[in-house]
Amino acid sequence: MAYKIIVKKKFTAKLIKLLFYLEAEWGKTVANRFENKVERRLDNLSKHPFIGAESAYFKNVRSILITKHNRLYYRIKETTIEVINMYDTRMNPKKNPYKKK
Numbered sequence: 001m002a003y004k005i006i007v008k009k010k011f012t013a014k015l016i017k018l019l020f021y022l023e024a025e026w027g028k029t030v031a032n033r034f035e036n037k038v039e040r041r042l043d044n045l046s047k048h049p050f051i052g053a054e055s056a057y058f059k060n061v062r063s064i065l066i067t068k069h070n071r072l073y074y075r076i077k078e079t080t081i082e083v084i085n086m087y088d089t090r091m092n093p094k095k096n097p098y099k100k101k
Contacts, residue, residue: 002046004080011072011083018070018086034067041066042083049076055098063098065089073098 015038023031041064045051052062052074061084063073073084085098093099
């Protein structure tokens with residue numbers, strides 16, 4: 001059974017901002033490739049919701065890598081997956097609320 005994906009506003013806002021940046025700096029092809037990677041990860045996540053690593057700070061939050069520079073955070077609620085946020089893996093880990101302080 002595939003889980004339903006619900007995308008939160010914070011994730012959507014970060015994704016749009018990142019796509020605009022990628023297109024401005026690297027071109028439309030790179031932005032489209034990244035968008036396709038996100039779609040594939042979400043599709044895979046709906047089929048296999050427990051593949052993500054559990055957060056050390058929040059018990060119900062999990063994460064998966066989109067690329068080596070971006071990590072997607074989500075939580076599972078019954079038959080739905082809430083995509084909460086996305087963070088750049090190169091940033092200061094203390095700024096990431098899903099990592100152990």
